[in-house]
Amino acid sequence: MSAVNERRERERAHRHQLIITAARELAEAEGWEAVTTRRLAERVEYSQPVLYSHFTGKDAIVSAVAIDGFSELAAHLRRARQAAPEQGQTLRAVCRAYLNFAVERPALYQAMFVLHTDLKFASAETPPPLRAAFDEFVSCFRPDSQRRELFAEVTWSALHGMAVLSDSGRILPDGQEERLDFLVTQIADSGASRDD
Protein backbone atom coordinates (compact mmCIF):
# COMPACT_ATOMS: atom_id res chain seq x y z
CA MET A 1 0.00 0.00 0.00
CA SER A 2 1.38 3.38 -1.01
CA ALA A 3 1.95 6.27 1.35
CA VAL A 4 -0.90 8.12 -0.25
CA ASN A 5 -3.31 5.36 0.50
CA GLU A 6 -2.11 5.25 4.05
CA ARG A 7 -2.82 8.90 4.45
CA ARG A 8 -6.26 8.40 2.99
CA GLU A 9 -6.85 5.57 5.38
CA ARG A 10 -5.86 7.83 8.22
CA GLU A 11 -8.10 10.62 7.07
CA ARG A 12 -10.91 8.19 6.64
CA ALA A 13 -10.47 6.84 10.16
CA HIS A 14 -10.35 10.37 11.45
CA ARG A 15 -13.57 11.25 9.73
CA HIS A 16 -15.09 8.04 11.08
CA GLN A 17 -14.46 9.18 14.62
CA LEU A 18 -15.58 12.69 13.74
CA ILE A 19 -18.99 11.37 12.81
CA ILE A 20 -19.27 9.45 16.06
CA THR A 21 -18.33 12.37 18.27
CA ALA A 22 -20.57 14.70 16.30
CA ALA A 23 -23.51 12.36 16.78
CA ARG A 24 -22.76 12.13 20.45
CA GLU A 25 -22.40 15.85 20.96
CA LEU A 26 -25.59 16.53 19.08
CA ALA A 27 -27.44 13.95 21.13
CA GLU A 28 -26.07 15.27 24.40
CA ALA A 29 -27.00 18.80 23.42
CA GLU A 30 -30.49 18.28 22.04
CA GLY A 31 -31.41 14.63 22.57
CA TRP A 32 -31.38 11.74 20.15
CA GLU A 33 -34.59 12.79 18.44
CA ALA A 34 -32.65 15.77 17.11
CA VAL A 35 -29.96 13.56 15.61
CA THR A 36 -30.99 13.17 11.98
CA THR A 37 -28.74 12.12 9.17
CA ARG A 38 -29.10 15.54 7.57
CA ARG A 39 -28.14 17.50 10.64
CA LEU A 40 -25.32 15.11 11.32
CA ALA A 41 -24.01 15.44 7.78
CA GLU A 42 -24.15 19.21 8.01
CA ARG A 43 -22.33 19.10 11.29
CA VAL A 44 -19.40 17.12 9.94
CA GLU A 45 -19.45 19.28 6.78
CA TYR A 46 -20.09 16.43 4.38
CA SER A 47 -23.10 15.30 2.46
CA GLN A 48 -25.45 12.65 3.71
CA PRO A 49 -24.21 9.70 1.61
CA VAL A 50 -20.79 9.98 3.20
CA LEU A 51 -22.30 8.71 6.42
CA TYR A 52 -23.34 5.55 4.64
CA SER A 53 -19.82 4.90 3.40
CA HIS A 54 -18.78 4.64 7.04
CA PHE A 55 -21.82 3.04 8.64
CA THR A 56 -24.52 0.74 7.35
CA GLY A 57 -27.17 3.06 8.73
CA LYS A 58 -28.20 5.28 11.58
CA ASP A 59 -28.43 2.35 13.99
CA ALA A 60 -24.77 1.59 13.39
CA ILE A 61 -23.84 5.17 14.29
CA VAL A 62 -25.79 4.90 17.53
CA SER A 63 -24.06 1.60 18.21
CA ALA A 64 -20.67 3.19 17.72
CA VAL A 65 -21.54 5.92 20.19
CA ALA A 66 -22.73 3.26 22.60
CA ILE A 67 -19.46 1.35 22.42
CA ASP A 68 -17.54 4.49 23.25
CA GLY A 69 -19.90 4.88 26.15
CA PHE A 70 -19.20 1.38 27.42
CA SER A 71 -15.50 2.12 27.56
CA GLU A 72 -16.11 5.26 29.55
CA LEU A 73 -18.54 3.54 31.86
CA ALA A 74 -16.08 0.72 32.52
CA ALA A 75 -13.35 3.22 33.36
CA HIS A 76 -15.74 5.23 35.48
CA LEU A 77 -16.82 2.21 37.50
CA ARG A 78 -13.29 0.95 37.90
CA ARG A 79 -12.17 4.29 39.22
CA ALA A 80 -14.99 4.29 41.72
CA ARG A 81 -14.25 0.76 42.81
CA GLN A 82 -10.57 1.39 43.36
CA ALA A 83 -11.23 4.62 45.21
CA ALA A 84 -13.77 3.06 47.54
CA PRO A 85 -13.28 4.63 50.97
CA GLU A 86 -13.33 1.52 53.10
CA GLN A 87 -13.54 -2.19 52.66
CA GLY A 88 -17.05 -3.41 52.13
CA GLN A 89 -18.15 -0.18 50.52
CA THR A 90 -17.06 -1.05 47.02
CA LEU A 91 -20.47 -2.25 45.92
CA ARG A 92 -22.07 0.95 47.10
CA ALA A 93 -19.40 3.05 45.44
CA VAL A 94 -19.76 1.28 42.12
CA CYS A 95 -23.53 1.48 42.20
CA ARG A 96 -23.47 5.16 42.97
CA ALA A 97 -20.99 5.73 40.17
CA TYR A 98 -23.32 3.90 37.80
CA LEU A 99 -26.26 6.11 38.67
CA ASN A 100 -24.11 9.20 38.41
CA PHE A 101 -23.05 8.16 34.95
CA ALA A 102 -26.64 7.72 33.87
CA VAL A 103 -27.64 11.12 35.21
CA GLU A 104 -24.69 13.08 33.91
CA ARG A 105 -24.66 11.57 30.40
CA PRO A 106 -28.29 10.74 29.73
CA ALA A 107 -27.96 10.70 25.96
CA LEU A 108 -24.96 8.43 26.08
CA TYR A 109 -26.75 6.16 28.50
CA GLN A 110 -29.74 5.94 26.20
CA ALA A 111 -27.57 4.91 23.29
CA MET A 112 -26.08 2.16 25.42
CA PHE A 113 -29.16 0.77 27.10
CA VAL A 114 -32.38 2.12 25.69
CA LEU A 115 -32.17 2.79 21.98
CA HIS A 116 -32.24 -0.01 19.49
CA THR A 117 -28.75 -1.07 18.47
CA ASP A 118 -27.43 -4.07 16.62
CA LEU A 119 -25.00 -4.96 19.40
CA LYS A 120 -24.76 -8.50 20.68
CA PHE A 121 -24.72 -8.58 24.42
CA ALA A 122 -24.41 -11.83 26.32
CA SER A 123 -22.67 -13.73 23.55
CA ALA A 124 -19.30 -14.36 21.99
CA GLU A 125 -19.54 -11.27 19.79
CA THR A 126 -19.98 -9.00 22.78
CA PRO A 127 -17.72 -5.96 22.43
CA PRO A 128 -14.93 -6.10 25.05
CA PRO A 129 -15.72 -2.69 26.59
CA LEU A 130 -19.22 -3.89 27.28
CA ARG A 131 -17.98 -6.97 29.01
CA ALA A 132 -15.46 -4.90 30.95
CA ALA A 133 -18.18 -2.67 32.34
CA PHE A 134 -20.23 -5.64 33.41
CA ASP A 135 -17.21 -7.24 35.04
CA GLU A 136 -16.85 -4.25 37.31
CA PHE A 137 -20.09 -5.30 38.90
CA VAL A 138 -19.07 -8.93 39.02
CA SER A 139 -15.88 -8.14 40.87
CA CYS A 140 -17.85 -6.48 43.64
CA PHE A 141 -18.84 -9.92 44.84
CA ARG A 142 -16.91 -12.72 46.52
CA PRO A 143 -14.59 -14.42 44.06
CA ASP A 144 -15.49 -17.81 45.48
CA SER A 145 -19.17 -17.41 44.87
CA GLN A 146 -20.39 -19.22 41.83
CA ARG A 147 -23.37 -16.94 41.61
CA ARG A 148 -21.40 -13.75 41.18
CA GLU A 149 -22.69 -13.25 37.69
CA LEU A 150 -26.24 -13.68 38.87
CA PHE A 151 -25.71 -11.11 41.61
CA ALA A 152 -24.21 -8.72 39.12
CA GLU A 153 -27.10 -9.13 36.70
CA VAL A 154 -29.69 -8.40 39.36
CA THR A 155 -27.76 -5.44 40.69
CA TRP A 156 -27.32 -4.06 37.23
CA SER A 157 -31.00 -4.60 36.44
CA ALA A 158 -32.08 -2.76 39.55
CA LEU A 159 -29.79 0.16 38.85
CA HIS A 160 -30.89 0.31 35.26
CA GLY A 161 -34.51 0.30 36.32
CA MET A 162 -33.90 3.12 38.75
CA ALA A 163 -31.99 5.11 36.16
CA VAL A 164 -34.48 4.76 33.37
CA LEU A 165 -37.62 5.15 35.46
CA SER A 166 -36.15 8.26 37.00
CA ASP A 167 -35.06 9.71 33.68
CA SER A 168 -38.47 9.25 32.12
CA GLY A 169 -40.21 10.80 35.13
CA ARG A 170 -41.84 7.58 36.26
CA ILE A 171 -40.30 7.84 39.71
CA LEU A 172 -39.13 11.03 41.37
CA PRO A 173 -35.41 11.69 40.97
CA ASP A 174 -35.16 12.89 44.56
CA GLY A 175 -35.30 9.53 46.24
CA GLN A 176 -32.44 7.97 44.30
CA GLU A 177 -29.97 8.15 47.16
CA GLU A 178 -32.38 6.43 49.52
CA ARG A 179 -33.20 3.79 46.96
CA LEU A 180 -29.55 3.19 46.34
CA ASP A 181 -28.94 2.80 50.03
CA PHE A 182 -31.73 0.29 50.44
CA LEU A 183 -30.71 -1.69 47.38
CA VAL A 184 -27.08 -1.97 48.36
CA THR A 185 -27.95 -2.92 51.91
CA GLN A 186 -30.20 -5.72 50.79
CA ILE A 187 -27.92 -7.03 48.07
CA ALA A 188 -24.82 -6.88 50.19
CA ASP A 189 -26.37 -9.09 52.85
CA SER A 190 -25.38 -12.22 51.05
CA GLY A 191 -23.03 -11.86 48.19
CA ALA A 192 -20.97 -8.71 48.40
CA SER A 193 -17.34 -9.21 49.24
CA ARG A 194 -17.26 -7.09 52.32
CA ASP A 195 -14.37 -8.96 53.78
CA ASP A 196 -11.68 -8.96 51.13
Add this chain to the structure above:
Amino acid sequence: MSAVNERRERERAHRHQLIITAARELAEAEGWEAVTTRRLAERVEYSQPVLYSHFTGKDAIVSAVAIDGFSELAAHLRRARQAAPEQGQTLRAVCRAYLNFAVERPALYQAMFVLHTDLKFASAETPPPLRAAFDEFVSCFRPDSQRRELFAEVTWSALHGMAVLSDSGRILPDGQEERLDFLVTQIADSGASRDD
Protein backbone atom coordinates in the same frame (compact mmCIF):
# COMPACT_ATOMS: atom_id res chain seq x y z
CA MET B 1 -79.06 17.46 24.62
CA SER B 2 -81.18 15.69 22.03
CA ALA B 3 -81.38 11.95 21.63
CA VAL B 4 -79.58 12.25 18.35
CA ASN B 5 -76.65 13.92 19.97
CA GLU B 6 -76.56 11.23 22.58
CA ARG B 7 -76.38 8.59 19.92
CA ARG B 8 -73.57 10.47 18.24
CA GLU B 9 -71.77 10.74 21.52
CA ARG B 10 -72.09 7.00 21.99
CA GLU B 11 -70.83 6.24 18.52
CA ARG B 12 -67.98 8.60 19.02
CA ALA B 13 -66.99 6.96 22.28
CA HIS B 14 -67.23 3.59 20.62
CA ARG B 15 -64.94 4.67 17.82
CA HIS B 16 -62.58 6.14 20.39
CA GLN B 17 -62.15 2.76 21.99
CA LEU B 18 -61.97 1.14 18.58
CA ILE B 19 -58.90 3.19 17.76
CA ILE B 20 -57.23 2.25 21.02
CA THR B 21 -57.80 -1.46 20.64
CA ALA B 22 -56.77 -1.35 16.99
CA ALA B 23 -53.51 0.34 17.93
CA ARG B 24 -52.91 -2.21 20.63
CA GLU B 25 -53.65 -5.19 18.42
CA LEU B 26 -51.44 -3.87 15.67
CA ALA B 27 -48.62 -3.27 18.14
CA GLU B 28 -48.97 -6.69 19.69
CA ALA B 29 -49.00 -8.31 16.27
CA GLU B 30 -46.15 -6.45 14.58
CA GLY B 31 -44.56 -4.19 17.16
CA TRP B 32 -44.96 -0.46 17.70
CA GLU B 33 -42.76 0.50 14.79
CA ALA B 34 -45.47 -0.92 12.55
CA VAL B 35 -48.12 1.28 14.11
CA THR B 36 -48.36 4.26 11.80
CA THR B 37 -51.25 6.67 11.61
CA ARG B 38 -51.95 5.54 8.06
CA ARG B 39 -52.13 1.87 8.88
CA LEU B 40 -54.14 2.59 11.99
CA ALA B 41 -56.62 4.69 10.03
CA GLU B 42 -56.99 1.96 7.44
CA ARG B 43 -57.56 -0.57 10.18
CA VAL B 44 -60.42 1.33 11.76
CA GLU B 45 -61.78 2.10 8.28
CA TYR B 46 -61.56 5.85 8.59
CA SER B 47 -59.24 8.42 7.16
CA GLN B 48 -56.20 9.73 8.99
CA PRO B 49 -57.61 13.07 10.22
CA VAL B 50 -60.30 11.25 12.18
CA LEU B 51 -57.61 10.05 14.54
CA TYR B 52 -56.75 13.64 15.33
CA SER B 53 -60.33 14.46 16.24
CA HIS B 54 -60.01 11.91 19.03
CA PHE B 55 -56.39 12.30 20.10
CA THR B 56 -53.96 15.19 19.99
CA GLY B 57 -51.39 13.00 18.29
CA LYS B 58 -49.83 9.60 18.10
CA ASP B 59 -48.33 9.93 21.56
CA ALA B 60 -51.80 10.36 23.01
CA ILE B 61 -52.92 7.12 21.36
CA VAL B 62 -49.98 5.29 22.87
CA SER B 63 -50.81 6.83 26.23
CA ALA B 64 -54.38 5.60 25.97
CA VAL B 65 -53.16 2.08 25.26
CA ALA B 66 -50.81 2.38 28.21
CA ILE B 67 -53.61 3.34 30.59
CA ASP B 68 -55.60 0.31 29.55
CA GLY B 69 -52.46 -1.66 30.24
CA PHE B 70 -52.13 -0.27 33.74
CA SER B 71 -55.62 -1.42 34.58
CA GLU B 72 -54.86 -4.90 33.38
CA LEU B 73 -51.55 -4.99 35.19
CA ALA B 74 -53.16 -3.90 38.43
CA ALA B 75 -55.79 -6.61 38.14
CA HIS B 76 -53.14 -9.14 37.19
CA LEU B 77 -50.99 -8.32 40.20
CA ARG B 78 -53.95 -8.26 42.55
CA ARG B 79 -55.04 -11.67 41.39
CA ALA B 80 -51.55 -13.03 41.97
CA ARG B 81 -51.33 -11.46 45.39
CA GLN B 82 -54.64 -12.84 46.57
CA ALA B 83 -53.89 -16.27 45.19
CA ALA B 84 -50.49 -16.47 46.84
CA PRO B 85 -50.00 -20.04 48.01
CA GLU B 86 -48.75 -19.41 51.51
CA GLN B 87 -48.17 -16.48 53.80
CA GLY B 88 -44.92 -14.75 53.13
CA GLN B 89 -44.94 -15.68 49.50
CA THR B 90 -47.02 -12.76 48.32
CA LEU B 91 -44.05 -10.65 47.29
CA ARG B 92 -42.64 -13.47 45.20
CA ALA B 93 -46.02 -14.13 43.62
CA VAL B 94 -46.55 -10.51 42.70
CA CYS B 95 -43.05 -10.15 41.29
CA ARG B 96 -43.42 -13.26 39.19
CA ALA B 97 -46.75 -12.02 37.91
CA TYR B 98 -45.14 -8.73 36.93
CA LEU B 99 -42.45 -10.44 34.90
CA ASN B 100 -45.00 -12.72 33.29
CA PHE B 101 -47.01 -9.71 32.27
CA ALA B 102 -43.99 -8.11 30.65
CA VAL B 103 -43.13 -11.25 28.74
CA GLU B 104 -46.60 -12.13 27.58
CA ARG B 105 -47.61 -8.62 26.49
CA PRO B 106 -44.36 -7.02 25.39
CA ALA B 107 -45.97 -4.37 23.22
CA LEU B 108 -48.36 -3.33 25.94
CA TYR B 109 -45.51 -3.22 28.41
CA GLN B 110 -43.50 -1.00 26.11
CA ALA B 111 -46.36 1.45 25.79
CA MET B 112 -46.58 1.63 29.57
CA PHE B 113 -42.93 1.87 30.51
CA VAL B 114 -40.63 2.41 27.56
CA LEU B 115 -42.20 4.53 24.87
CA HIS B 116 -42.57 8.23 25.28
CA THR B 117 -45.97 9.18 26.64
CA ASP B 118 -47.36 12.36 28.09
CA LEU B 119 -48.52 10.66 31.26
CA LYS B 120 -47.80 12.16 34.63
CA PHE B 121 -46.54 9.56 37.03
CA ALA B 122 -45.69 10.40 40.61
CA SER B 123 -47.94 13.42 40.84
CA ALA B 124 -51.51 14.45 41.48
CA GLU B 125 -52.50 13.91 37.85
CA THR B 126 -51.41 10.30 37.93
CA PRO B 127 -54.09 8.11 36.34
CA PRO B 128 -55.75 5.96 39.03
CA PRO B 129 -55.03 2.62 37.30
CA LEU B 130 -51.35 3.48 37.38
CA ARG B 131 -51.45 4.22 41.05
CA ALA B 132 -53.42 1.02 41.64
CA ALA B 133 -50.77 -1.10 39.97
CA PHE B 134 -48.05 0.50 42.04
CA ASP B 135 -50.05 0.01 45.23
CA GLU B 136 -50.05 -3.72 44.64
CA PHE B 137 -46.34 -3.63 45.25
CA VAL B 138 -46.69 -1.36 48.24
CA SER B 139 -49.14 -3.70 49.92
CA CYS B 140 -46.59 -6.51 49.78
CA PHE B 141 -44.75 -4.82 52.61
CA ARG B 142 -45.55 -4.35 56.28
CA PRO B 143 -48.28 -1.77 56.77
CA ASP B 144 -46.44 -0.31 59.71
CA SER B 145 -43.28 0.38 57.79
CA GLN B 146 -42.93 3.99 56.76
CA ARG B 147 -40.59 2.99 54.00
CA ARG B 148 -43.06 0.79 52.15
CA GLU B 149 -43.14 3.11 49.18
CA LEU B 150 -39.39 3.09 49.01
CA PHE B 151 -39.32 -0.70 49.07
CA ALA B 152 -41.94 -0.82 46.36
CA GLU B 153 -40.02 1.61 44.17
CA VAL B 154 -36.83 -0.38 44.38
CA THR B 155 -38.61 -3.66 43.79
CA TRP B 156 -40.41 -2.24 40.82
CA SER B 157 -37.20 -0.75 39.44
CA ALA B 158 -35.40 -4.06 39.69
CA LEU B 159 -38.21 -5.93 37.99
CA HIS B 160 -38.44 -3.32 35.29
CA GLY B 161 -34.72 -3.52 34.69
CA MET B 162 -34.87 -7.28 34.40
CA ALA B 163 -37.84 -7.12 32.06
CA VAL B 164 -36.45 -4.53 29.73
CA LEU B 165 -32.87 -5.79 29.65
CA SER B 166 -34.16 -9.25 28.92
CA ASP B 167 -36.55 -8.07 26.24
CA SER B 168 -33.84 -6.16 24.41
CA GLY B 169 -31.44 -9.08 24.58
CA ARG B 170 -29.06 -7.39 26.99
CA ILE B 171 -29.32 -10.25 29.47
CA LEU B 172 -30.30 -13.79 28.64
CA PRO B 173 -33.99 -14.56 29.20
CA ASP B 174 -33.14 -17.94 30.66
CA GLY B 175 -31.96 -16.80 34.04
CA GLN B 176 -35.05 -14.78 34.91
CA GLU B 177 -36.37 -17.29 37.42
CA GLU B 178 -33.07 -17.42 39.25
CA ARG B 179 -32.78 -13.64 39.25
CA LEU B 180 -36.31 -13.34 40.56
CA ASP B 181 -35.53 -15.78 43.31
CA PHE B 182 -32.43 -13.90 44.39
CA LEU B 183 -34.13 -10.53 44.25
CA VAL B 184 -37.11 -11.60 46.32
CA THR B 185 -34.92 -13.31 48.87
CA GLN B 186 -32.81 -10.22 49.38
CA ILE B 187 -35.68 -7.75 49.43
CA ALA B 188 -37.84 -9.84 51.72
CA ASP B 189 -35.15 -9.93 54.37
CA SER B 190 -36.24 -6.66 55.81
CA GLY B 191 -39.45 -5.22 54.62
CA ALA B 192 -41.75 -7.87 53.22
CA SER B 193 -44.78 -8.60 55.31
CA ARG B 194 -44.14 -12.27 55.80
CA ASP B 195 -46.09 -12.39 58.99
CA ASP B 196 -49.43 -10.84 58.27
Add this chain to the structure above:
DNA sequence: AAGGATGTCTAGCCCTGCTAGGATTCCGTC
Protein backbone atom coordinates in the same frame (compact mmCIF):
# COMPACT_ATOMS: atom_id res chain seq x y z
C1' DA C 1 -87.01 23.43 1.43
C1' DA C 2 -83.29 26.37 2.53
C1' DG C 3 -79.52 27.44 5.83
C1' DG C 4 -76.15 26.23 8.81
C1' DA C 5 -73.38 23.33 11.48
C1' DT C 6 -71.17 19.12 11.93
C1' DG C 7 -68.44 15.57 10.28
C1' DT C 8 -65.32 13.39 6.90
C1' DC C 9 -62.08 12.92 3.13
C1' DT C 10 -58.67 14.34 -0.42
C1' DA C 11 -54.54 16.34 -1.10
C1' DG C 12 -50.52 18.03 0.43
C1' DC C 13 -46.71 19.97 3.71
C1' DC C 14 -42.38 19.04 5.78
C1' DC C 15 -39.86 15.72 7.89
C1' DT C 16 -37.30 11.14 8.17
C1' DG C 17 -33.73 7.34 6.58
C1' DC C 18 -31.67 5.95 2.59
C1' DT C 19 -29.84 5.47 -2.45
C1' DA C 20 -28.94 5.88 -7.54
C1' DG C 21 -26.30 8.23 -10.87
C1' DG C 22 -23.69 11.91 -12.47
C1' DA C 23 -19.85 15.06 -11.61
C1' DT C 24 -15.47 15.98 -9.72
C1' DT C 25 -11.07 15.19 -8.08
C1' DC C 26 -6.93 12.92 -7.65
C1' DC C 27 -3.40 9.25 -8.53
C1' DG C 28 -0.44 6.31 -11.46
C1' DT C 29 1.28 5.72 -16.11
C1' DC C 30 3.10 6.84 -20.51
Add this chain to the structure above:
DNA sequence: GACGGAATCCTAGCAGGGCTAGACATCCTT
Protein backbone atom coordinates in the same frame (compact mmCIF):
# COMPACT_ATOMS: atom_id res chain seq x y z
C1' DG D 1 3.30 17.12 -18.62
C1' DA D 2 -0.95 15.11 -20.35
C1' DC D 3 -4.05 11.37 -20.25
C1' DG D 4 -6.99 7.31 -18.55
C1' DG D 5 -8.92 5.26 -14.81
C1' DA D 6 -10.38 4.87 -10.27
C1' DA D 7 -11.77 6.47 -6.11
C1' DT D 8 -14.55 9.99 -3.94
C1' DC D 9 -18.23 13.00 -3.23
C1' DC D 10 -22.56 15.55 -4.10
C1' DT D 11 -27.11 16.60 -6.19
C1' DA D 12 -31.46 14.97 -6.60
C1' DG D 13 -34.91 12.01 -5.49
C1' DC D 14 -37.76 7.91 -3.43
C1' DA D 15 -40.89 5.94 -0.10
C1' DG D 16 -42.86 6.48 4.04
C1' DG D 17 -43.52 9.06 8.57
C1' DG D 18 -46.76 12.60 11.54
C1' DC D 19 -49.84 16.03 10.88
C1' DT D 20 -53.17 19.73 8.73
C1' DA D 21 -55.76 22.96 5.55
C1' DG D 22 -59.57 23.28 2.84
C1' DA D 23 -63.06 21.24 -0.07
C1' DC D 24 -66.95 18.20 0.07
C1' DA D 25 -70.82 15.84 1.91
C1' DT D 26 -74.16 14.92 5.34
C1' DC D 27 -77.57 15.77 8.48
C1' DC D 28 -80.30 18.55 11.91
C1' DT D 29 -82.83 22.76 12.64
C1' DT D 30 -85.86 26.40 11.37
